[in-house]
Amino acid sequence: MPALDRLHRLHRFAWPLAVANLVANIGIVVTGGAVRLTGSGLGCPTWPRCTDESYVAHGELGVHGAIEFGNRMLTWALVVIAIACFVAVGRTGRTRATVLAAVVALGIPAQAVLGGITVLTDLNPWIVAGHFLVSMAIIGVCVALLDELRGPTRPASDRLRPLAWLVLAATWVVLYLGTVVTGSGPHSGDLESRRTGLDPQVMSHVHAAAVYALLALTLGLAVLAHGLGATVVRRAAGALLALLLVQGVLGFVQYFTDLPEVLVGLHMLGAALVSAAVTWTLLSTMSRRAEWAQPKSSGSSATATNSSDR
Template sequence: MPETIAPGARPTRDDSGGRPPVVLGRPLRVLAWLSFLAEVIIIGTGGAVRLTGSGLGCSDWPLCTPESLVPIYEVQGIHGIIEFGNRLMTGVVGLLAIAVLLLTLKALGGRRSVVSALWFALGGIVAGAAFFAIAMLFVEEAFPFFTLGLILATITGAVHSLRITPQRRDLSLLAWLVLIGVVAQAFVGGITVLTGLNPFIVGFHYATSLILVCVTAAYLVRARQQGGQRVSVVPRWFAVLSHVTGLALAATIFFGVLTTGSGPHSGDANVIRDGFDATVLAHVHSWPGYILAALVVTLTVSAWMLRLPPRRWLIVLAIAIVVQIGVGIWQAREGLPEILVGIHMVLASLSAAAYTVTVLKLKRPVESGEDAVRSARA
């Protein structure tokens, strides 16, 4: 039988301290969905940059060239446009992250929380400018230090915001993590260009983008639930097996990133790969993939037999994994065509998002005393 509240345990209140439940307006919900979709899309546009050999379409950062913010078609051609388009998508992702954060803070902490975040934003610009001015005295490429100042200010703002947020700190934390991740991504993206598309940094850039997809997915799930204490709704063995499945998924993605880093799609014809044998890595990448598939099938069958709450999302995860394996085998047999590699990259992010939702469904919020009575009578 699934685990429930221990006998004699008293349901706890939401973390609102007795305040009315948080109401998230429709605009915030729509923006949260757009933020999730944008995080998935930017993986696709980033993949397009790499798969079309446009990684150095813009040779500089944050400008496209030392003389121009935008690409010059006569000089850089379509590669410059593709790379610059991905940079513009980063701006869209950033604006959505800011909008979701500010609306979340307004819903949770009111005007005080929003004003505090805006002050930290101003402080971040000042700190970034100071970092930039100091770095110019020692290095030629100083702009990454401006971004570093923004990251530090954003992290500081997040810590302060969480301290003054009166309720639903889980939503506040998730919204801040997305913004911090986007700013950090801009920093890593700049380093990627300045290091000439180092394959390890490119792989890290993709992995962090995938994590942001999972965080935005987690926000969507938690936004539909009440806060406070959560209790397990599945047997302990099922929860353990679910987390083991997460390790298999992480290993599959990790070796997939290494495999791509040793394959033919480096982002530019003159970029040196990471030195690993792509053929060997392709097989190593498949092993945790097949283990992952077996674990997901086991969880899915068990969940439906026991009628556990995560069963519907496990169906989604199982379909994503099966399609992912099919595309992986197809692309390997066809010599890694660009379109299939791109689909494989996006599917990996969707698989990770589906797994994130599944894990969050392993627990449910504890009902208030009044809700518990109503549930018992129903």
């Protein structure tokens, strides 16, 4: 049957859909940032409807309503991509990859609910922070899925892995403190939304101190990887270090220029890229001995063998 044949061939789309998953989840971070930076966080003042009478924005809500509603609609695009990715990856017969794809597919509607809670709580800064951090976690899972599908062959780097875990932990401390700084600063998403009440200047210095520690740890990992001849780890740590330096420069510039919206938006994009890079850095210390293999299709099922599923 033609329909069944097309289903068997879905595994061919696993890789491009996994890439689309990552790109889309990074993109929603940027568009979500645009909602907040334009003061459109309550453009649709309730959830799941846009208003008490309508699920869609209307003219009376103005440009803020259009921006917020547009961002909500993008979530549906993410859902479609994530479900298609899950189905395609499932056809490869690779258990771990399928689980990772399922986590992404389930994480996106969970994010939508959390986003709704942020609206219902009038953009409570602590809930907004959680909403952002869950996106960072989903991005990390997307990277793990890509590595599971077509990651490069590499040996285990047992001596480097503990330091890589420490870099990951430090990155998450930095990401969290970044949300605390944001929650105490001026870009609340709506003029009526409350802030955390913390001193934004003090929190900025605390955040910067954590960044310095992260830079030192990442540099140490890159240097140690170079000394041990761990090429994959060295490249991953080097890329992460470069991103952190760019993020640091952006952070300083936006701090001393009163947080212009464009720079804050770029800083959010940088945070998403850092989440992806630090995940890859940790994965690079773990062995991967099998290259991508096309699954075999027969009858009503497709199977594949991957040494990482041992």
